[in-house]
Amino acid sequence: MKQTSIPACCLPRHARPAWRLITSVVALGIGALSPLVQAQQAPAAIEARVQDFLRGQTTGLPGEVSIVVSPFDPNNQLPACAALEPFLPAGTRAWGRISVGVRCDSPVVWTAYLQAQVSVVADYLVAALPLRAGQIVGPADITVRRGDLSTLPDNTLTDPTQASGHHTRFAIAAGSPLRGDMLRIPHAVRQGQxxxxxxxxxxxxxxxxxxxxxxxxxxxxxxxxxxxxxxxxxxxxxxxxxxxxx
Missing domain, CATH: 2.30.30.760 (SH3 type barrels.)
Incomplete structure (x- = not known):
């Protein structure tokens, strides 16, 4: 029985100890398949599927989204898949430099990983002046910059209404991107009122x-x-x- 090996590029580092098990599963499945099914997985198909998946994951994000998917190994030995299923590893946000998994369940089970760069260029808020702890932020205290949100913390503020009228939790240096955890929303109702x-x-x-x-x-x-x-x-x-x- 001829075995088909899976290139190391197609598996994450943590999955490589299971190499022999995955190879055996693929080999057993291929033995009963026709030569047509044993055709190599087309790189263009898997790259396009990941592009579509990431577009869906980034729908609704502010600003301009650009997605660059690294080329899939043209010399891969994976059997052609009938239905490619992309996914993000647990805890991965859909922007920045990320690894996207692609799972195949038919006709042979295998999993591959591609690298992608997702940029989200939009306006975000920064402190225009040094801000004191407990200070109420006004329009003159903030300014807008434009940049890639994927290089900033997840809770970076993008709308002036998210900051104006809020108290600072601690001192903030001029030019610092404003985050949600830097501010405290004033009480609308106070105890005893x-x-x-x-x-x-x-x-x-x-x-x-x-x-x-x-x-x-x-x-x-x-x-x-x-x-x-x-x-x-x-x-x-x-x-x-x-x-x-x-």
Whole structure:
């Protein structure tokens, strides 16, 4: 029985200890296949499949996305696949320099890996001036730069509304890209504050007044004690009101 070997380029480093097992599985499968099925996997097909997969993974990202897939080994000895299934290894984000897996389940099981570079060029925020800890960020404190977001932290801010009016958690040097974890959203409701509680349901909407039992930023949960002593839980709004649904 003639065995078909899989080139080392097609397996990640952590998978190489299983080399003999994978080779045996492929060899056993090929023995019963026709010469047509034993045809070599076309590099163009696998590269195009990875391109399409990454386009789908990056849909909705801000800015201009460009994808470059490294050429697949033209001398590979993999049997031609009936259905290529790309995937990202666990914990991999779909941008920057990444490794994309391609799995084949028919007619022979094998897995290969290609390298790809995904760039996302967009505007992002940086501190225009040195910012003090606890300072409220205003429009004059931020400026916009354009660059590849794949070289920056995942939570880099891209919209001025994500920073304006927020407090800095610590001092920030001028020119530093602004990240979400650098800022604290101001409380919309503070503990002990009198607030309007808006209750809504099918066909009705009523307003009552109560006292907030905890501080909360917009979108956070807040408990309110009403004038009759009842305690309700709602969502703090940017306006300072609390919405309670039924």
């Amino acid at each position: 009198n607030v309007q509680v808006m209750s809504a349901g099918p066909g009705f909407r009523v307003s009552s007044e109560g006292r907030a039992m905890n501080s909360a930023a917009p979108g956070d949960s807040v408990r309110v004690r009403l004038s009759n002593g009842q305690v309700v839980t709602g969502i703090a709004q940017a306006s300072g009101t609390v919405e309670v649904g039924f």
